[in-house]
Amino acid sequence: MTAQNYLITGGTLPDGTTADVLVEDGLLAAVGPDLATPVGTEVLDAAGRVVLPGLVDLHTHLRQPGREDAETVETGTRAAALGGFTSVHAMANSTPVADSAGVVEQVWQLGREAGWCDVHPVGAVTVGLGGERLAELGAMAESRAAVRVFSDDGMCVADPVMMRRALEYVKAFDGVIAQHAQEPGLTDGAQMNEGALSSMLGLAGWPAVAEEAIIARDVLLAQHVGSRLHVCHVSTAGSVELIRWAKQRGIDVTAEATPHHLLLTEELVRTYNPVYKVNPPLRREADVMALREGLADGTIDTIGTDHAPHTAETKECEWTVAAMGMTGLETALPVVQLALVDTGLMDWAGISRILSSTPARIARLADQGRISPDGVFEIGAPANLTVYDPTVTRTVDPERHATKSRNSPYRGMELPGQVTDVFNHGHPVVRDRALATPRQQHQQNHQTGTTQQ
Template sequence: MSAPTPAPLLLRGARLTTGETADVLVAEGRIAALGAEAAAQAAGLDPAPEEVDCAGLVLLPGLVDLHTHLRQPGKEDAETVETGTRAAAMGGFTSVHAMANSTPTADTAGVVEQVWRLGRDAGWCDVHPVGAVTVGLAGEALADLGAMADSQARVRMFSDDGMCVHDAVLMRRALEYVKSFGGFVAQHAQEPKLTAGAQMNESELSGVLGLAGWPAVAEEAIIARDVLLAQHVDSQLHVCHVSTAGSVRLIRWAKEQGVRVTAEVTPHHLLLTEELVRSYDPVFKVNPPLRRESDVMALREALADGTIDTVGTDHAPHTAETKQCEWTVAAMGMTGLETALSVVQHAMVDTGLMDWAGVARVMSVTPASIAGLEDQGQADERGVPRVGAVANLVLVDPEARRTVDPEQHLTKSRNSPYRGMELPGAVRHTVYRGARVVADGAPAQPYRHPAVAEAGGRA
């Protein structure tokens, strides 16, 4: 059987990133019309489109996350592709990139194809597996990058995230290899010998708290090396979760030299500081660690001026057993898919550093461009989705206020650092390939990929 085409939608009175209001017609999975033409074309449709009142809601192209941990296969007690992508849809994401540190590692064509199929079966958003750079993330031998690139998953992003590709020769070979098929390496910048046993940012506070320090230079040294390697072989490098002011300066310099480097910052590094570690609450333990207030301000400025290209959630779900324990043995990582847009609004929009067009740029258009996603991030330079594009959209209420309660989140894990914090903004609707997968702030029905429907529920 064939998958039914999503019913047409008429989004009434949405607020564009330009500040104007407009109707948007979604039909046959695409944006059919925008503005005055939308209602006129809707009148001729059979069946008539479902009308959705979007007064006061900001319309953005669907969000794209280059840095998500979905845990499956092997760690389904913390997250699955189903639960993680449903949480992503609730956060306004229509595309996520699943990092390779699953069990088994996503270092073969078979594993990345499994993750890709699980994403299609779930139907909440696109799932793009990230292939491991090295076998088992061990940093000793290159994984079969070409086989993953040629697989059904068509992997283009490779990362050992959670581990650094610390061997300079291996990193050079990886950059050379991915260049041959238009891929890129996303580096977790952490010199392991400088961070052995590290527990938090190295500072006066780490000494006061008696926790082993994680120096900024451990991140900055790898970035400095890697931008030079990328320049040497003329390949594309993406720097994951930038966290220090020094890293910003290095990336800015590299871009000035014409190096093909892009970078991301996480929502938590835009908002939270090392001062939270005084509580010894392991929910604030993360890799890289929370840094100083001066680093947070430098990261915000770099995101606003384009030195940092994207926001990546680094959504890292963990079980209660591995997170709610003594700080020194607790797992590193925080959930983030369902709060990312609110944190960016709070840190960037409500502070005047960025407008909604900028949010569309750093959370949709630019990450889609970096990853080469033709069906995502299709908007003009003002952040307005393009007529004719695949209908991947999010509508957010910027006036809403909510107190974060992780118990209400759709991710399986509860390790949100924002528990009890009041944040602005709320996703009201997420449209994925023309289907409203989130409606009125709640999950609706997932999109049915044609191949999934023809296979009776699994592709």
């Protein structure tokens, strides 16, 4: 058995100070300089590394049940742990769809059994993602999975009446609707960002207004009914401006950007390599810059990986028939460092905010005692910690990733930084850059039917 108590020494905290962090019985026992080492405590030297609150992803596709050839909860959460995530939200577009209490409880239980990180199922908004009837929102909220985030991701809730009803319904239990903003009538057959390049390549264009029109409608609906709206994978400069406008008017809207939309542009589509085919599509350089600025000034609240694993059969084929999506859990923090930290746009306190405390707040994890509301190292809180070395540089090799799928757009790219250690409720799931052991089942005491972040 590994030691139950740990002292992480000499690490740099998000605020830039150097301190030790003591973990006892799965909780944060002390934070400060030159802490004494209690008897029986294992010491981890974190000098030169950043110690962050465990990362939280609001947007992960784990594919199980039904798509185990592409990913499972086990393999997906192994990838999450290696990426520094102690909590992930599993999107509902599985087979069967997670539109009932039974399916979300199955996913929740699979996460507990895997033990690499906490898994919070996202419930579907409509039955079968069909957009015609509301799913069992209340039953999923009251289930052991305690669902608070609902999304038809992969499909837009295009009917405004249906969207209004969903926003009204989730108010009863402080839920949030996470919208995949894509007007279907404007994107039928779309293959890439609409513009001069799409015309040159002969690929059907995906206009920015298809995303922006839905965001404009939905922020007004959220204002009208007084409910919470979360916009998934924002990808255009116009979307950033709409969200900024809504926030200035006090509308309760939050938004996320993906790592790949912070770094990659439509120019990669010139290769016709379907690894770059994603929904929403890679946009222009100006959109990338607008997303970065939006994160830096707080308009965009968080990073969601939109980790979307696919089999080789569905991805390594002709562009027009290839599946949309990229893997991203294991490369998220290095990409964020490259796009935001190394460019001087954000410091590590900002990264802690957008990758830990804010997504936890949006998902109402803080309200259930899972993480301090402001993401700081709160004494007595569960010890969910990510130790990260920002000084190293690695070449991305998807063949070595823990995810089942290999559709990483960063293959062969040099990225900065590496997660070295991850503690999930005080248990080391990653040690010295490699998977260690999952949390023991006796540590997953879940008497009330809700997991801890």
